Amino acid sequence: MSDQRLDIEEIGSVTVARFLDKKILDEANIATIGKEMIGLVEDDGRTQVILDFSLVEYLSSAALGQLITMDKRVKAAGGTCILCNIQKDILDVFKITQLHKVLTLATDLDDALGRF
């Protein structure tokens, strides 16, 4: 079985990274996801990135930290990082922590693609 935590798809100049885990909880998984996300920017030079949460039912605050780090890296490279397809329970977590004002959120993939 592959250890890959992200499914990567190219749509034009935009990279769509879809989380494959339903629950982003385990410390080791979160670290792996962080490395894969950062690798998109720093190893592959991708700066137009959509993170697709359609499969994700739960994430911990440690995972939020990885998203903030990813957003910073993309912005530092002059790019844009957009999160989409976030289920309501998880969207509540973003709102409670006010991260919906720091990160760029879109309702679905079409909405996200339309912002580039």
Added chain:
Amino acid sequence: MSESLLDTQIPSNTTKGLEVQEQIIALMEKHEYSMRDVFAMRLSLEEAITNAIKHGNQDDESKLVTIHARIGEHGLHIEVTDEGEGFDPDEVPDPTSGDFIHRASGRGLMLMRAYLDNVCFIEGGRKIVMERTRNSELPIVEDDDE
């Protein structure tokens, strides 16, 4: 159905912490708690146990985390105790203020307060007591202009 009890001690290891979380979630499902309640408690347990392991016991596997959980018809009562030096929750900065919002960590306490009907620290901060009533309306999330 009579209430379910879980009393256990684990070394300071997050994999062991996850196992306890799953045991408590399984008891919630046995008592037919809603998905909303399960989400709230999974989040709170994750934050409390991770804090006990990392901040309380400093990842020292020789130190234990003690968990008492009582899952009843009307709600849950959970205590998580570490063997660290304790802390003052009033000194934890607001993660939404100023530069703190851009930090990668520091949101656990805020989230627990949002999802639990009662959360308090005793024994110098070494023990957290968490309570949530069945079908609690929490969290209250404001819909704003986003």
